[in-house]
Amino acid sequence: xxxxxxxxxxxxxxxxxxxxxxxxxxxxxxxxxxxxxxxxxxxxxxxxxxxxxxxxxxxxxxxxxxxxxxxxxxxxxxxxxxxxxxxxxxxxxxxxxxxxxxxxxxxxxxxxxxxxxxxxxxxxxxxxxxxxxxxxxxxxxxxxxxxxxxxxxxxxxxxxxxxxxxxxxxxxxxxxxxxxxxxxxxxxxxxxxxxxxxxxxxxxxxxxxxxxxxxxxxxxxxxxxxxxxxxxxxxxxxxxxxxxxxxxxxxxxxxxxxxxxxxxxxxxxxxxxxxxxxxxxxxxxxxxxxxxxxxxxxxxxxxxxxxxxxxxxxxxxxxxxxxxxxxxxxxxxxxxxxxxxxxxxxxxxxxxxxxxxxxxxxxxxxxxxxxxxxxxxxxxxxxxxxxxxxxxxxxxxxxxxxxxxxxxxxxxxxxxxxxxxxxxxxxxxxxxxxxxxxxxxxxxxxxxxxxxxxxxxxxxxxxxx
Amino acid sequence: xxxxxxxxxxxxxxxxxxxxxxxxxxxxxxxxxxxxxxxxxxxxxxxxxxxxxxxxxxxxxxxxxxxxxxxxxxxxxxxxxxxxxxxxxxxxxxxxxxxxxxx
Ligand SMILES: [Zn+2]
Ligand SMILES: [Zn+2]
Numbered sequence: 001x002x003x004x005x006x007x008x009x010x011x012x013x014x015x016x017x018x019x020x021x022x023x024x025x026x027x028x029x030x031x032x033x034x035x036x037x038x039x040x041x042x043x044x045x046x047x048x049x050x051x052x053x054x055x056x057x058x059x060x061x062x063x064x065x066x067x068x069x070x071x072x073x074x075x076x077x078x079x080x081x082x083x084x085x086x087x088x089x090x091x092x093x094x095x096x097x098x099x100x101x102x103x104x105x106x107x108x109x110x111x112x113x114x115x116x117x118x119x120x121x122x123x124x125x126x127x128x129x130x131x132x133x134x135x136x137x138x139x140x141x142x143x144x145x146x147x148x149x150x151x152x153x154x155x156x157x158x159x160x161x162x163x164x165x166x167x168x169x170x171x172x173x174x175x176x177x178x179x180x181x182x183x184x185x186x187x188x189x190x191x192x193x194x195x196x197x198x199x200x201x202x203x204x205x206x207x208x209x210x211x212x213x214x215x216x217x218x219x220x221x222x223x224x225x226x227x228x229x230x231x232x233x234x235x236x237x238x239x240x241x242x243x244x245x246x247x248x249x250x251x252x253x254x255x256x257x258x259x260x261x262x263x264x265x266x267x268x269x270x271x272x273x274x275x276x277x278x279x280x281x282x283x284x285x286x287x288x289x290x291x292x293x294x295x296x297x298x299x300x301x302x303x304x305x306x307x308x309x310x311x312x313x314x315x316x317x318x319x320x321x322x323x324x325x326x327x328x329x330x331x332x333x334x335x336x337x338x339x340x341x342x343x344x345x346x347x348x349x350x351x352x353x354x355x356x357x358x359x360x361x362x363x364x365x366x367x368x369x370x371x372x373x374x375x376x377x378x379x380x381x382x383x384x385x386x387x388x389x390x391x392x393x394x395x396x397x398x399x400x401x402x403x404x405x406x407x408x409x410x411x412x413x414x415x416x417x418x419x420x421x422x423x424x425x426x427x428x429x430x431x432x433x434x435x436x437x438x439x440x441x442x443x444x445x446x447x448x449x450x451x452x453x454x455x456x457x458x459x460x461x462x463x464x465x
Numbered sequence: 466x467x468x469x470x471x472x473x474x475x476x477x478x479x480x481x482x483x484x485x486x487x488x489x490x491x492x493x494x495x496x497x498x499x500x501x502x503x504x505x506x507x508x509x510x511x512x513x514x515x516x517x518x519x520x521x522x523x524x525x526x527x528x529x530x531x532x533x534x535x536x537x538x539x540x541x542x543x544x545x546x547x548x549x550x551x552x553x554x555x556x557x558x559x560x561x562x563x564x565x566x567x568x
Contacts, residue, residue, distance in 0.1 A: 027545045038541045046545065084481070084564070221564075264564035268481060268535050269542075272562065280482045287485075287520065303565070307532040 031055070039269050043310040049273050056262070056270050060092045063261050064105075067245060069254070070213070075108040077211040079202055080145070082113070082134050082279030084267040085217025085259045091276055093215075094141045111138045111145035111164075112205055114198060118151065118174035119181055120282045127169055133279045135164040146209070150194070151177040153201040154440035158208055183438040187285055187293035189429045192233055194284065196338045196426070197440075199255070203339075206253045214255045218243075221264040221302065223257070224313045227320035229298040235425035237325045237343045244321070249339045263313055335423035336446040343423050354424060415439075418447050472496035473503055474555055477512065481563040483534060488518050497553070505536070506549030508559065524561075533565045 027037035027046040035048030047055065064070055078093070080086045096105035113134045117127035131147060138145040145164035151173030152159035162168040184190050202214045218226075223243045230242055241247045247255040259267070271278060285292050290300045306312040335342055344354060415436055419427055436444060477493045484491045493516060497503050506528060513521055524531060529549060536543040537560040543551060553559075 040544045303533045
């Protein structure tokens with residue numbers, strides 16, 4: 001159990017003590033016991049500017065160092081959104097590279113900024129000035145950088161990237177991206193999709209630039225919010241990968257979160273004392289109602305609660321760190337969108353959430369008159385099975401002439417086929433899209449490839465028998 | 466805004482996206498009328514009535530700032546200064562930063 005709240009449990013009335021505002025006329029730094037306090041953390045710990053900055057550097061180095069994951073030979077892609085986490089990250093790395101020899105950070109770095117202006121309602125002018133500001137900041141911090149745009153994540157080909165010197169802005173993929181987003185009916189799934197596309201693009205660009213690791217700026221507050229919202233959107237099984245320090249779902253490119261021990265408040269202090277500006281750009285739900293999406297509402301819940309109970313973020317985060325599921329070990333068959341092992345395999349004896357959802361959909365479609373009993377569940381299964389068999393029969397590869405598999409464009413696909421290769425959370429994203437030509441091309445192609453491979457496997461196994 | 470010499474001269478700054486509510490202007494040098502003793506709480510209402518351009522609920526909640534907005538007076542967190550009760554001094558720099566944007 002977390003030590004912060006242990007006191008609260010004893011009287012059995014309070015779970016988390018409400019933070020009392022400490023009105024301290026001249027609060028003195030708790031560390032050096034000399035300077036006047038500038039910041040207050042966890043509702044009680046007062047630090048001066050100097051001690052706060054020193055402990056921030058120390059914390060960052062500890063997060064990077066304790067895992068022994070980052071090596072001097074690494075080439076690291078640093079995702080820089082212009083927001084607090086990644087801006088502080090760049091500054092901390094730069095400072096680390098100028099440390100004395102035995103403490104110096106040694107690895108190769110490349111900065112990447114993903115332009116998402118198309119979906120966030122920025123004008124071309126606003127996008128230009130944001131990219132300009134990002135480039136200038138990156139160069140001032142002495143990093144090499146590249147720009148790409150989020151639409152590069154949905155096409156099949158290698159992503160287009162530009163060096164920061166060129167200050168180029170690509171808007172020709174905008175429409176494809178906004179069209180894709182417009183097929184989704186709500187902001188919860190839109191935000192989920194954007195997140196998955198962003199993660200995918202990190203990996204694609206890292207591969208293209210020969211980087212073996214990616215640093216992202218996710219902070220403690222963000223991650224506490226993601227723990228709760230992930231569970232709400234059916235991604236509880238992905239927690240260790242989506243919020244942990246290490247995300248190694250892709251075997252050759254690891255995504256790391258070195259800022260995960262900093263709260264938003266600490267980041268804002270840090271940037272302010274170092275005279276660093278965040279480069280603000282609107283997000284999909286900026287200035288929208290707090291109920292617009294599960295993520296936004298969760299954010300409000302966590303930040304409001306944290307105001308009065310300042311242990312909230314760390315309690316959620318530490319609890320989340322302990323949650324772990326054995327996601328099916330078929331890592332050779334990952335979800336085509338988010339790359340997590342598929343969590344949708346249902347065994348005959350098991351009752352699963354997916355079946356429950358299927359049953360509920362089945363019932364809803366039957367109209368109000370009918371009465372149901374448990375046999376109906378098996379009917380759903382039988383329907384599924386029939387569908388499956390029917391599909392196998394008119395699959396082009398069963399007519400094994402003219403080698404139609406080699407030109408895999410001719411494989412007939414339906415949305416059901418795509419769904420088979422999506423995890424539970426990703427199925428929910430597209431649950432009301434339901435048409436093939438609305439899906440990102442890379443997904444459709446991935447399904448084609450996989451189906452061909454499966455068909456080939458089946459043919460071969462017939463020979464082997 | 467009165468601009469007499471007898472006013473209280475302070476600098477108000479917005480950052481972290483909070484400036485979007487103020488026409489994207491980050492720095493405001495203002496002269497508060499000398500007719501009362503200014504506390505941070507009074508300043509919040511004054512900002513709402515004189516500087517805020519839209520959506521007051523994104524800046525204020527009740528008689529304090531909305532959760533997620535950090536207030537620093539001369540680089541010190543206002544929680545250390547008694548929050549709304551703090552009495553403004555001539556030349557103070559009051560910074561409002563939104564922490565609502567992460568990664
Ligand atoms: Zn100190
Ligand atoms: Zn998935």
